[in-house]
Amino acid sequence: MVSITAKAKQRVVDTGESLVSTLFEYAKKVPFVRDRIAAEYEKMMKDIAGQVRPYAADYPTYTELPEQGRDREAILEEMRNFHGLEADRWKDGYVSGAVYHGDREHTSFLDQAYAIHSQTNPLHSDLWPSVTKYEAEIVAMTADMLGAKKAGSGPENEVCGAVSSGGTESILLAMKTYRDWAKAEKGITSPNMVIPNTAHAAFYKAAEFFDIQLRKVTVGADCRADVKGMKRAMDRNTICLVGSAPAFPHGLVDPIEELAELAQKRKVGMHTDACLGGFVLPWARELGYPVPPFDFAVPGVTSMSADTHKYGYAAKGTSVVLYRSKALRRHQWYTVTDWPGGIYFSPTFAGSRPGGLSAACWASMQAMGREGYLDATKRIVETGQKIRRGIDAILGLKVLGDPLWVVSFASGEEGLNIYEVLDAMGKKHWNLNGLHRPPCVHLAVTLRHTKEGVAERFLDDLREAVEHTRANPGEGSGMAPIYGLAGTIPARGAVSDLLEMYLDAVYDL
Template sequence: MPLPPHGRPADEVLAELDALQGGDVDWKGGRVFSLAYFAGDEIYGVARAANDRLLSANALNTAAFPSLKQMEADVVATVAGWLGAPEGVAGSMTTGGTESLVLTVLAARERGRQMGITEPNMVLPLSAHAAFEKGAHYFDVRSVRVPVGDDFRADPDAMAAAMDENTVLVAASAPQYPQGAIDPVEEIAALAAARDVNCHVDACMGGVVLPYLRRLGEPIPPFDFSVDGVTSMSIDLHKYGYTAKGASVLLHRDRQRRRHQTFVTDNWTGGLYGSTGVLGTKSGGPIAAAWAVLQHVGDDGYLELARVARDAQVRLRRRLDAIEGVSVLGDTPATLVAFGVDGADPFAVADLLAADGWYVDRQGPPPSLHCTVHAGHAGTVEAFADAVEAAVASARASAASGEAGAYGTLD
């Protein structure tokens, strides 16, 4: 659409914008098991109102916007408390888990350079997030992927065997995205500590819910800064924090380690320039939304949201386990579920679900479907399970095949 020669009335433009969304998934209605998170109109309204108030405020220089400096500090402190961070922990907000992981790779490379490493590599389980690969590509760090165990958890022995004198980073996930397994963080962190290597725990999916699930009595293994050897962690607030996109936090065990993430220069005529992340200009909206939602929901609210999400996931798993030919992958200790289908193409099942208004991730290997279950699914998991059962039967009878799809989009 070309730029109109004359401006159009606001109500006309907004009406067209609403119409353009007609083909989008119904992410507020509990029919989308990926990409977006919803905990009700009230929390969403707080996020939206706070985001609007600071939408065009710029966190590049908080001397002009001290409110953003305070809000970011408060958010980081809350996350540090969830993750058992020690005194002296240093962190900052990023635009999402991808930026947090890219910066993690950068920090490891820079620390490696100080140690004389010129051909750095990082050792990752095959299940670690794709954003590590983006960091490897951007910063010329070789990615060494190691197969996971039969339970989809990282294999510390295989990771140890893959490490060498050029290794600057090892990673674990809590939980990993594809199957929702929690990696053996203690063993992986011990490998890193023994070799003085950075150890990052990607808790973008679990950093909010896992501490609360533990309080609710779930047997959550150690995964955070309480584990010796963990040097950094990432957590997304726009997932189970239910804040506006995009809001993530990257924490380092101390300020010295965070310095490897930051960039500072005065090599131009505009004065000293410094930033903690990839972006320069950074909207204050997501920072304000994160701060406001955390304050609005509070500790007891997040405990209840974690309980509701976990209950929905348990009910979904129970239903999936009862469907003939459906195989849930792994132990699913948190709020994710992935499943394969015997005798039918799972991607054909996804096509049928999509035609019925349900959206799930398609992934592999192994070919499977993935569900991120949150509080907004409390009232829909039974209907979804019914839809899965019908779709599996239909796909098996027709021997249809489907497209694998993609987690991200590139035109």
């Protein structure tokens, strides 16, 4: 029987919902209810376990070290087999986001850059000054792209930053930095952060990890941050505001200028999360697309995150966190002087880090250059616009807001369940992102979708998926019931339990 653990709840201010969640937590403790729920979970987990371990039948499972080391070529052969089984879907453009470039020439170039530096560790900057050079230049090039020269003069406008392992780490670092800054500079010991509810889950995570109260404000009807609502949510203990450029769910840029003005007036931090758009929006603007101000050119923006491992086309495992001043960045650094292991200092959460990934990131930026990013963005946004127009033309669907290349769409027809459309697309090999509040689906267009015929295939498949769903309502399997369940308040605790069990399953052999 699967056991249910009650997890300490995050300090979340989210009107009207916490009472029902609490009741659910209590209900789980009543033996009869608990047993019924556990039995249901067990059934669901059986299905999930099969999906997590598709190779279990055909390949050996290692729960112990092999007695003798295996032949290296045999190991590589096994890995190539897995790669072969997994690569087609993203290579052929069936996946939203995930692999942003993926051309063989580019990836093998990144692999070579990694291989040259695979033994390096930026923790030892004395041993590998090459990697320190790469990281400093990654930060400088990213800052330059994101308005550093327009930030103003003086040490308070000297944009700087650090390389992290990904968007989530960049965001966690920025939020920890604000927490420590607010404590040191303002004496705030019960901090809160005010975010639009569409800000990435990494902000929710930061709040939980760093004990910052999360005040999430539901976005307006246009799916963008509600500035007035966020203003109302602030108080003396607010340490920062957050806006996205664009936000993951609907691909829309929040009103950063207004948020930054508010933050500046109230003397709090303002983080623009450009993990998704940092390497697209500057070039889209240059191409003449309407891109609202979002970077350090906006007074009041005090930090940003931009992911090199997405549209920077680096290998997975790097991102950049930027600050308007070195004084602010100081609150990110970690130093310890009384550890028996010696004097120790590190810029991010990790200690040792993979210098090879920074090398590959630097190599990607060098190989792309301004022209390369401009050209890639042109292809991506043109494809995004084609897809957006195509979706708008499909009866029963509607595009949310005015997106450039991350296009989200919802059902515009009574009785048409968008999650069943998502499932129908899954049966046609597509791997799209299911979203909720409101129920919708998105496609983040990458260079994979700019290949000939991919956008057309997507639209044809989507049209068929909608027609199929309309003709066979209620047929949805897969994610449809999970999203349906998550949308009903009492079931949210159950979905959370299921997700934790899924994480267990990932490591269960």
